[in-house]
Every structure is written in C-alpha cells, then in structure tokens.
Amino acid sequence: MKAVFCIVLSLLVNAYGRGGTDLGGKWHYIIDPFDVGLGKGLMMDAVPADKHSFFEYSYTGGKTLMVPGDWNHQDPELRWYEGVLWEARHFAASPSRGKRQILYFAGVSLRCDVFLNGVKVVSHEGAFTPFEADVTELIREGDNFLAVRVDNTRHPDSIPALSFDWWNYGGITRDVFLIEVPEVHVRDYFIRLQKGEKDRIVADVQLSVPDEGLQVGIEIPRLGFMKTLRTDKNGHARGSWKVRGLERWAPLAPMLYEVTLFCGEDRISDKIGFRDVAVDGTAVSVNGTPAFLKCISFHEEIPWESRRACSPEDASVLIDAALELGCNAIRLAHYPQNEHIVRLAEEKGLLIWEEIPLWQGIDFSSRETFRRAATYLEEMVGRDRNRCAIILWSISNETRPSPDRNAFLLDLLEEGRALDASRLFTSAFDGVHYDSDAAAFRIEDDPFAASLDVVGINKYMGWYAKWPGDPSSLQWEVLPDKPLVISEFGCEAKAGIFGQADVAWSWSEDYQVSLYRDNLEMFRHIENLAGVSPWILFDFRSPFRQHPVHQDYYNRKGLLSDRGEKKKAWYVMNEFYREK
Numbered sequence: 001m002k003a004v005f006c007i008v009l010s011l012l013v014n015a016y017g018r019g020g021t022d023l024g025g026k027w028h029y030i031i032d033p034f035d036v037g038l039g040k041g042l043m044m045d046a047v048p049a050d051k052h053s054f055f056e057y058s059y060t061g062g063k064t065l066m067v068p069g070d071w072n073h074q075d076p077e078l079r080w081y082e083g084v085l086w087e088a089r090h091f092a093a094s095p096s097r098g099k100r101q102i103l104y105f106a107g108v109s110l111r112c113d114v115f116l117n118g119v120k121v122v123s124h125e126g127a128f129t130p131f132e133a134d135v136t137e138l139i140r141e142g143d144n145f146l147a148v149r150v151d152n153t154r155h156p157d158s159i160p161a162l163s164f165d166w167w168n169y170g171g172i173t174r175d176v177f178l179i180e181v182p183e184v185h186v187r188d189y190f191i192r193l194q195k196g197e198k199d200r201i202v203a204d205v206q207l208s209v210p211d212e213g214l215q216v217g218i219e220i221p222r223l224g225f226m227k228t229l230r231t232d233k234n235g236h237a238r239g240s241w242k243v244r245g246l247e248r249w250a251p252l253a254p255m256l257y258e259v260t261l262f263c264g265e266d267r268i269s270d271k272i273g274f275r276d277v278a279v280d281g282t283a284v285s286v287n288g289t290p291a292f293l294k295c296i297s298f299h300e301e302i303p304w305e306s307r308r309a310c311s312p313e314d315a316s317v318l319i320d321a322a323l324e325l326g327c328n329a330i331r332l333a334h335y336p337q338n339e340h341i342v343r344l345a346e347e348k349g350l351l352i353w354e355e356i357p358l359w360q361g362i363d364f365s366s367r368e369t370f371r372r373a374a375t376y377l378e379e380m381v382g383r384d385r386n387r388c389a390i391i392l393w394s395i396s397n398e399t400r401p402s403p404d405r406n407a408f409l410l411d412l413l414e415e416g417r418a419l420d421a422s423r424l425f426t427s428a429f430d431g432v433h434y435d436s437d438a439a440a441f442r443i444e445d446d447p448f449a450a451s452l453d454v455v456g457i458n459k460y461m462g463w464y465a466k467w468p469g470d471p472s473s474l475q476w477e478v479l480p481d482k483p484l485v486i487s488e489f490g491c492e493a494k495a496g497i498f499g500q501a502d503v504a505w506s507w508s509e510d511y512q513v514s515l516y517r518d519n520l521e522m523f524r525h526i527e528n529l530a531g532v533s534p535w536i537l538f539d540f541r542s543p544f545r546q547h548p549v550h551q552d553y554y555n556r557k558g559l560l561s562d563r564g565e566k567k568k569a570w571y572v573m574n575e576f577y578r579e580k
Ligand code: GCU
Pocket: 165, 334, 397, 398, 430, 458, 488, 535, 555, 557
C-alpha cells in the first residue's frame, strides 16, 4: 500500500527539540470584556508621547499572569471569565543574519490573534494544537513587544461546541518559543517502522524549501545507521531500509532511539520508537502480540490547583498515577494534550489513545465546523505522528447516527486515513442500550462505527443506566467482529464518604466499589473486549457538576480525589489490572 506522506501543515515538527528561546514567564494582561482592545491599540504597550498625551490602556506596571498557564486559577476574578483577554510581554532578541525567526505557540485556549511589534502575525482557533508564525521580517534587534488577543468564548459551530464536561480554561496555556532555524531546515518528518514489518524503517522528510536534489542525512547511532537522501522537486525526501538489531518499542518496554536528521547547517534530533500496531481479529496487537488495553482516561489538569497541567512536572504527576494504577495505556480525554504528557507516556511505555475534542452537540450541518474538525485532526496528527506510543486516533465522542453526522464523520475518517495510514482509528459511542427482546446489550446500526478499526463504548451501568439483571449474566452483542474498548465507565464518589454500598446518591466510596465490581464482572463476558478505560483517573473541574453537597464544580468520578487520595475503587481497578 502506498503510504501517504502529506505535508500536514506549515508547522515545525518537534519544536521542543529546537532549543528555542522560552518566552514563558510573567506576561502583563488586560481584561477586555467588551472586546475593544483592537481599537484601543492593545497590540502595543502605550507610552506617553508628550505631557499632553494620556492613555487608559497599557501593560507596563499592570497585573501579570504566568505563561504557560490558564488565567482562571491565577486571578480569582478570572475563575469563571469567558471572553477576550490580552496577554503581552516585552522580550529582547538578537536575530542572526540569514536565519528564520519562528514564533511558536504550543497551545492557546480557545482562539487568538498574535501581534509582534504592533503587526498581526498569526491567528489560530483550537485550544489544544500548536501553531506558529515566521516573524523574520518583523523582529528587531533588542526590544520587541509581543501581544496576544486571547478569546475563550464558546461558539455553536466550534470544536468543541457550546457545552462540554470540563472547565473552559482560557489563556496561553502552553509553552511559547522563539525558534531560530536556517533558511533551509527540516520542517516536517515522519519516521516509523514499515507497517506489517519487523525490521524495515521508513523515513519521510520535508524541508522548508521546495528544492530538488538537496541532501538529507539520517543517523541512528545505536543501530550504526547513517543514510543520505535527496529531495524531490517539492523538497521532500523518502527512504526505507532494512536494519539489523532493531529492538521494537512495546507497551511497558519503551525502546527509543536517538534519530538525527540533518541538511546543510540544520540538525534536529528526536527520540523515535519503532513498533507495529494492527487489528488482529477482535484484539489490538502490538508487534504481532495482542495487547489488552489496561487503560485510564484523564484530563490535562492538576485538580488540587484547579488548573491546566502544562509542565513536565505536571506530566509526571498524571503519568506516574496511571502507572501506579497498573495501566499499559492512557486515553487523553478529550483533546490532544501537551507534548510533555505525550512524550513522557511514550518514554514510560504507555500506549496512547489521542482524540480531537469533537464532543457531543456538534453542528454537523456546518461545513465551517467540518473544516475546523479536519484542521484539528491535521494539527494533532502533524504534531504527534512520530510518537509511536500513539496507536489510536479518535475522532469523535458520543455522537448519534444521522445523515449529516454520518457524512461528516465518514469524510473526517477519510481525511484521517489519508494523513496517517499507519495507525488505527476509533471513536467513543454512548448509544449502547439493553435490548430485552434479545436479552443483550446492542447498539443502533451505524455506518460510521462500522468503518472504524476499533470501537469505544462509553457505558455507565449502575450510574446513568440501571442494571437490567445480574451483571454476571448480561450479554453484549456490540459490533462483535471488531475490537471493543470500554472507553468510559464508572460513577461519582466523594473521597471520605463510606457505607450505603447500594445507594447511588450516597456519593460513597463503597457504592463506587460495588459499581466497579459489577461492571468488571459484566466486562468479563464481552467476547470482543480489547480493553477498558475507567472514567476517570482524578476528580476534575466542570461547570456542569453542581451538587450542593458533593460536587462543588468537580466531576467526582475519579479513582483519585481532587486531592490525589486513592478511593476504595482504585484498589479494585488496580487488582483487576494486576490480574490481567
Ligand atoms: C461522558 C463524557 C465525559 C463526561 C462523562 C460524565 O461520557 O464523554 O466527558 O465527563 O460522560 O458524565 O462524567
């Protein structure tokens, strides 16, 4: 099969490997609830021209926020703020001649316009994918002024849409770099094991210029591997080679190789794993071995500080908690999470289900919404396709069949497969119901579900749905010829409440234990079960969750509380995974 390598986007891949200037730190901010900042000139830091001039808007001397970081947790007045807010800072630069200056944002929520020295250089929609601007012509020797108009207002035709069960954090929530690269540099690459093979490496490399005949070097010292390629008229080079002694990356056995690409004066190194993933009957197999996904879902959040996770240390908190639970896989709910999390998971040997935030309530009739979804998918795949730990791209969560939705998602799936033919595609569905005539759980016919490699089922038996019978006797007839992952199950429990093991509204840990035991018993009878992913690792923030006594804007389905305490159900899940 001709593997397609498309230049996903003009994005610089592996920005973290470029060692750019970190523009994080204290940024000034101005809240702009009436969105007047453009007219007020907030793209510049006002200074009085003479003794007659005055101004009411300027940054210097004002309040500051830490970047990366959401604004909600940094200023009590911004806990619920939804709207426009400007963040800005001065920075000194000393651009080298003949080099390109790339301004790179790892993520801004939910959308933004970026101004450098008063000139708009880029706009971006989507909180969870990176973007950049080439500012070579604008950057100055010495002082520069960078201003970002951030807007976290929700829109009905956005991805996600008007409502979602997580906090609508706003701000420059991820890293910002100024990266200097040679005129001719490695812009994008995709290096992987040839699908279906054990010892053939494939490399696609895209340079920043569409020049033919340029030489690209690829070095993997640990394999004694050193090859050179020539670019075609698009500046793209491809090669594939059999290699000896290749140790494949595997779950909890994360073999990563230092790979260096170079062209002219440009060099970029990355840690690359080589593995194969496929569907094998109703199992997901990695390197030809069925791998039951002992998974856990989590949000990109540090709950005890009510904030977005954004640093390598934050990534360790989340990944270590997944490893301690006994997982070999994680579901990054419900959006591409930051690169620290993805890369650390890969280094620790955790398989990854990664998804775009196409979450309920999507306007499937809008072509504008489709363009946004396709862009999200391109940006997620473009950023992470070199991360071998990712085995599943998921493109939707809890959508129901309809003509518009079927067409939208089938088109999106086609886009995804064109972007990356090397991975499995999935989605999570909540349409499973108990069919008493058939005495089995079933799902409505769905041409989109039928087109996926793996199917995720979100099913809250004992919480949103009452048990129709004894869990050990219940049968499932849900897409029996496909691998099925229980992508969500569980219930709420507030840490420290005990007893009433049969009372849902008790919010007790003992009810959560009985529910987990019942669900795990039922899962044992699902013939095509390929994995489970409890919802969720930690209690997390959500505007939906307003139970006057138990929630306090936390969804409390965590196996760990918002303080990181293990609830009793954590031990039930840990035992299940240790036995698997
Ligand atoms: C849904 C949804 C989650 C949500 C969960 C819940 O299945 O996918 O995002 O948090 O249910 O209701 O807790």
